[in-house]
Amino acid sequence: MNLEDYKGVWVFIEQKDGKIARVSLELLGAGRKLADKRGVPLAGVLIGDRVKHLAQEVFAYGADLLYLYDDPIFHHYRTESYMRAVIDCCRKYKPEIFLYGATSTGKDLASAVATDLATGLTADTTMLDVDAETGLLEASRPAFGGNIMATILCKKDRPQMATVRPKVMKALEPVPGRSGQLIEEHLPLGEEDIRTKVLEIVRETQKKVRIDEADIIVAGGKGLGSKEGFQLIHQFADVLGASVGASRDAVEAGWIEHHHQVGQTGVTVTPKIYFAIGISGAIQHLVGMQNSGLIIAINKDPNAAIFQACHYGIVGDAFEIVPLLIEGFQAALAREVQYGGKV
Amino acid sequence: MLHIVACIKQVPDTKIIKMNPKTNTMDRSSAPAILNPYDAHAVEEAVRLKNRYGGTVSVLTMGPPPAVKAIRKCIEIGADEGYMITDRAFAGADTLATSYALTKALEKIGKSRSIDLIICGKMTIDGDTGQVGPGIARRLDIPPLTSVKKVVEINKEKGYAIVHRKLEDGYEVVQSTLPCLFSVEKEINEVPYAPLPNMIRAARYQPHIWSVDDLEDVDRTLLGLKGSPTIVSKVWPPEKPKGGEMLTGTPKEQAERIISLLLERKELFRAKEELG
Known part of the structure; x- marks a missing residue:
């Protein structure tokens, strides 16, 4: 050659x-x-x-x-x-x-x-x-x-x-x-x-925005503890109008489907706001979200690697902090509406 | 009767592997060797198809002698036969040289019992490429069907297979002639705990082990490091992010700070409201 x-x-x-x-x-x-x-x-x-x-x-x-x-x-x-x-x-x-x-x-x-x-x-x-x-x-x-x-x-x-x-x-x-x-x-x-034939194409329309196109993503990980615990992520995402993301651990535990997985073996995302909740920040997750505009991390473990990759971090219990966020954000929305301002 | 061959690999569990920060090399002893998780789904699908249509499931791997363990794991899942090619000549292979060596082994397996279908996992968790499966299909000149998430039908008499291939926004239904090659998504099945008789059989199972001399018509310049067009010139640790501001105060104060950060980006929420 x-x-x-x-x-x-x-x-x-x-x-x-x-x-x-x-x-x-x-x-x-x-x-x-x-x-x-x-x-x-x-x-x-x-x-x-x-x-x-x-x-x-x-x-x-x-x-x-x-x-x-x-x-x-x-x-x-x-x-x-x-x-x-x-x-x-x-x-x-x-x-x-x-x-x-x-x-x-x-x-x-x-x-x-x-x-x-x-x-x-x-x-x-x-x-x-x-x-x-x-x-x-x-x-x-x-x-x-x-x-x-x-x-x-x-x-x-x-x-x-x-x-x-x-x-x-x-x-x-x-x-x-x-x-x-x-x-x-x-x-x-x-x-x-040609030995292959496409018989049919089926588009699955999803209610929520595809996560790689979302402006806001709320992602949850192992720290949520269970499938029930992971519901907190869905609730917060609903309030924000965000899409739901997940770490590999949460997907492998069966709490959420694979197409929500962010990271090396999942999807790469660059939303304007990314919440990492109960996610330790394994490198395989970080490569999929580190270019997001604003990264906010909540984790119990002060040494979690996610705190090295975020813009703002809270060491604390997601089950305490997130309900406060939901409540506070809803209240802020209501105030804006009351004073005629659009949120 | 179908003859299905699943190609598998033993890999270090990259989820828990540790790096030696001084040398930037992987401390392989820190991670247990496991059957590549995607390959477990490939073997499981092969076994399900065998149960549906009748036939034999063989598994094939290339690797060092301890990789026998990964074959035993496949026997637990329900594979009938295991083949391993192991030789220093295979060492250092990239995806091109790997697909060549596996193809030579498949040709040999196919001589004693012709192969109807080859199934591979989507990719390995150590190489992360997904290139070996399609490479094998090209070398054998059979159609490659990647991203398979469901097998609708295999019809050996009429010589075709119908599958669902996953797309970014749905799936497509594709028909292919047999033989062909699938690489399968994780969602194609769940791998159940192995039944006891399989575990007993697996513990005693001795796979067929071949060296390069056991394969036929092999061009040795296409094997291993010599046969690999790509080389790794440099490895380094990924850049460590600098770290962010840690919020202090009570949980309520922390939450309020976050909310004010969100409200600074009001336009994101307004857009959503207008969309309905």
Whole structure:
């Protein structure tokens, strides 16, 4: 393999129902920095059915080029069809660096592509840098449940690939009208070549906001003691209009479903306000919430690690403090209404 | 009769592992070795499918000799056979080299009894990548179905499987030809306590143990550290946050302080009210 043949930074543009995933825009922001440092173009790879109109958005967020595979066979995401498009594109145009969102689709696709191209893939990256001279990508990630950070290199194979966690990189401000080069590709691929079929898609509408989109999160942990104790978290969240989060311990104890779990093996969240109640602050939890705007922690143990990660901390019993918060906040709301002010 | 193979791994329990602050390395002796929790669900699902459709469940692992313990754990769950590949040549493998070695072992297992379905856990808790399962599927050129949260049907006669794949906002119903590979979510099942006869069988069970010489058509340059495109160049402790302000006073005073902090951000609550 001649490493010199591989040039440019690429981002997989994940889309669903004709809408680009936020993480792809974040990666265009991160990719732009890498491309500028290395002095190479930034390209997107977009695959879908009638998605050509998204090209303008990809350019607005920083891409110089867009490789487009637009065909009804790509209507639903399927590993087999998408993988063939990406592999085809890599073999033809040889990128030096290729980034994917660490979503279920991005991870699924990148794993398959890396195996076929026999190249290195770093999972769940949270920091990216590139050596301007050699083009070597430094992809860093939490490892061993977040106990350490590790920098992973792929020295001898190309493209260097990484999946990157959502909400870690920053998207650029879009520049409307910014132009780029659209390269339309075609793949001789028929339905008979694909062994999987999507029979149905079921959207589960949830009453509450998805926790990774919530402005306010009230999260509870082992300190709540029981499923009944955890109800306190729901009550407080209801009063605040917040979403409910949980530590891994609370989820594993069966007090709440997995999709509420915040942390390394759960969801990464960046709400404006995050309450950590009865959560000790294991590193695996901290990596999922430490970028929140305002972090308030309540824990009985004065030595709990969460107090190192919060903005304000209270050493105390949640079952004493939280009811006071509920009562006090409701009273404040009522006062505001009485004096005509909106809260 | 189905032949299902679950790929499993023994891992250190990362929840309680301690770091040596001087060397920045993991003190592996501080953490017990356990069956990767996601893999327990993979084996349990394989056993449930065996009970539903009839067949055999085999488990496969790559690891050092003590990993036999993880295989015994799978026998407790209800697996019939265990295979382990262990050799210095496999050491230091990243996900690409791991999927290669496991694929060679699967090919050998498949020679004596062809494989209909491979099931992997979503990921391991030490590597946290989820890349090995899809890698195996590519190497065997069978469809990979990741994020499986429910198996609707396996039909060996007609050669297909139907599953629910978890999406960020729901799920999709997917049909695939057999053989194929699933990597499963934790929510797919609950792993019950092992029945006593399984525990007795597990205690005495001796798995099939293969070295690299027992595998066929192996390109040794693709194994272990040599066959791994990625290397770890540096490890360091995650940045320690500086710590916040500890509130003092009575619980009531502390609560009042928090409420005033919330009210400084009134706009967050107003937005919600307007939404209804």
